[in-house]
Amino acid sequence: MSLLTVSEAAERLVVSSRQVQNLVASGKLRQVARGMLDETSVERHMAVRGGSHKRAWSEATAWGAVALLSGGGAEWMGESQRSRLKGRLRELNAAGLAERTRERADVTRYAAHSSTGDRLLGELVYATNVADRLGLAATNSVDGYLAAGDVTAVVSRHGLIRDDEGRITVRATSTNLVIVRDLMQRSVVLAALDLAESLDVRERRAGLDALDSALEAFRG
Template structure:
């Protein structure tokens, strides 16, 4: 999609300098969806500063991130939801991990479940976009669960094909402020309808660069972890 941006985009070299790594390492981070890159020109990329800021919080921390299937399984288990896509041994290991981890570590290990793209969308088309997404974070009525103010901002999950359709059909502009839509684009999503489970919503907020959203997400994950430890 063409890029019209009013927010900060970084070149590969600028990203490498900011993170103190090689450009080859930046390429690896981009390919692993640790940072969000937007294609420009013939084979070029620009990297969103917001995704670099999020990555900086996790750089150098121990623990290999989960695959998307395992990340969703951990967050679904924490929410008390079924996880039919993983087998019993993996489910057992996740349960054992959830008994001992904390919210910060869980957020870090689950971060590769999807990549985040940010858009401006006309208010009149927000509803059309929402109808094709599994809503998450503090979107609409979900805000009350985190004691956050309900706004017209939209956040939700979609497959790559659905995300492309939504962006085109709703005439959204990528990385243009004010950001009103955050698409969590996943290569794989669990089956289901309606909003994402509470732990997924909380993990999305815990990844936010906004301090209030981040705190609300981490606090909710901690409460869910405490409840999980009591019920097993």
Template sequence: MTTREAAEILEVTPEAVRKMLKNARLEQSGVAGRTILLDAASVHRVKREVKRSGRLWTEQTAWAALFLLSGQKVTWLSSSELWRLRKRLASISAEEFQQLVRNRATSRRFRGSESSKAKLSQVLALTGIGVLGDTQVANSFGLAAGAGALEGYAKAGLINKNAKRLGLREDATGDILIRELNFVLPLEDGQVPTAAIAVDLQDALSTRERSAGRAKIEELLHAR
């Protein structure tokens, strides 16, 4: 569908649609002349997202929630902040959680050669579909293991600094999804917590992967 059609469905301006496309929240499927065509499934996925009147969590709070849900220690919030966050986690659904942690990173898509991907995979903290090549991780989500598109977290500025050397070019339809972080403390060891992998899977185009991510978040929320 066109940008204008997507804007009508989402009840936003065409400019807002273009911003969501740039941030990889929506997927581009092609072009017709000068008209950008969007993947209809991604538009309807955003439409289904829970709209909340409250503000989304900050990057720091989002990562604290992802760590808590994964059973990992949080050192960057106060005890009172952690208490309030735990209380909030006890009352939300997987869809609400996914929306609240939307500010966890800024997403950008790129294209590059296979050698570029190989080099890039060494500096990214792999997540979402990018980590499903690990049989153990894939099995934990009830998914088949296999190499897919490259997806991972990187410190903000790292890609801009190394894009030319890696042979990357920004492309809204690219199969390299990089989630840039300003707050890097949580991923200093290069490992992405389970809850973060799950919410990233909830952004995938595949229904099976989205369902697996949502099921994992529900499982983690109910285990609390």
């Protein structure tokens, strides 16, 4: 594990040390010792935020964006909200979309026993055949959505250990998982957003390309 001091993280993120401490407090960055941060958590934060300091959309708006780009109706939003969001989506590129929708879930990565993955998949909402659909090689990583209120129990039941380089990614959301599952099945947009946060260059590129295609079709 590579470490960064608070000041080094602040310099890399182009923010103040106080802002870094706020990111630690909110769980966006991982502090592993007093004044020392896990470098991988900083890199992941940079991958999502890019060079932008714009505020992310609320969780409801982020999921609304996923729904609209996936051909859904985002029924939980009012008519005027949907209209404004459609206008915003027509102005965004893929990187901007990934940055603005990052609050759709709280993302935590874990390490676990090699046999845990298959059992865990039974409790997560995840994309199937995403590698084939986006032209990527299959991996043994596990990546899926879980109701925020169930995370503690699932982590305990499967013996998951927090590790920013772990192969298991849990995305905790307060959005109804029925909605998440429907959007995951409708299109590759949600899976592409997840890939756009990856530190793997090929995965990130595949995610961004798929998002650009979805935005272009939406502007249509």
